Amino acid sequence: MSFGDPNNPYGQQQPYGQQPGGQQQGGQPGYGYPQQAPQGVPQQGYGYPQAPPVQGGYGFPGVPTEMPGGVKAARVMLYVIVGLQVIGAIIFALAAVAVNAARNDETLQEDVQFQQLADYSGNALWAIVAFAVLWGVFAVVLAAKFGKGGNALRITTIVFGVITAILGIYPFIVFGLVHTVLAILITVFVAKSDGGAWFNRQQPQH
Template sequence: MSFGDPNSPYGQQQNQGQGQQPGYGHPQQAPQGVPPQQGGYGYPAAPPVSPYGGGGYPGTVTEMPGGVKAARVMLFVIGGLQMIGVVFGVLGAMGLAAAKNDPALKDDVQFQQIADMSAGAVWGITALILAWGVLAIVLGAKFGKGGNGIRVTALVFGIITAILGLYPFVIIGLAHTVLAILVAVFVGKSDGAAWFNRNKQQY
């Protein structure tokens, strides 16, 4: 028999072992037992879909939770209340200044000393009220892009504000106390922690 005979079993054995090279421009087939790559030849596989909506990686929070949104609004409300307190503080300091200049009280040395001390205390408290209000507004504004540092600061802010609302500002601080406790609770929850740590979850 001739090895060139196509019907010969010896000729078929001779052709075995000579692997055919893939043609130019055609992808090689994957070996048996290896699953084919997704995404097509030459393209990486797409990342898995996030259960929170949108693309990205599993567990990544892409939308601000409702509790965090509520805490943000409450911070703005606290900031607004602080600004109202600043107005009353300025009016009180101006009232003391007007009383000092009253001709009937100019000769009263004791009143003048008390008025000077009171005016200084009122201006100092007004400055603190203003700074606290600005801090509340800045914290609320940074909830959108802030990280865990903003979360910790908001927690501390809420706790201190709640304490100050109980003492010494008991009557006027009641609203501050309620709002501050809610801010601390909403920010301290697990979904709040996930929101402020979302940038770390992507790595």
């Protein structure tokens, strides 16, 4: 008796465990054991699909999860500028106090030209003190927001760096040379591609 082609799903099926000749198969798996998949068909463990490749931070590929080294350096330099602003404010405040004391000197009170110069210098020095304090506060705010700031903070920091570099050249060349160097480095590090990737990254949703 012929059972037809065993590979034909519409043909008559042969009894379990027998080959077309009626002989018992040897070494075949028992009940409940999975059969070997046909050749050419990809196999997956226990029917589960393979896991997708690991992506970048927050589920977006290429998104940095840690602040780049250049951005970290720029933030440190901002804090250094803050310290220099404090030192400069103290120096200019002492100079303003000295000029005011000279104005009150009895031997110089009748010198009109000196009094005018002292008055102008004192006002200018106090204005510089106020600017130094405000600029230092601005630098603190920028540095504190580096962890969560977006592209607007990046642009603001670049503008801050450019203005600081210019002021370091003129009119504060004597006290501003270090400011100029730091400001240029801050601008370069923040404007680099890794800095752009950090500030333009997708922010986590809270």
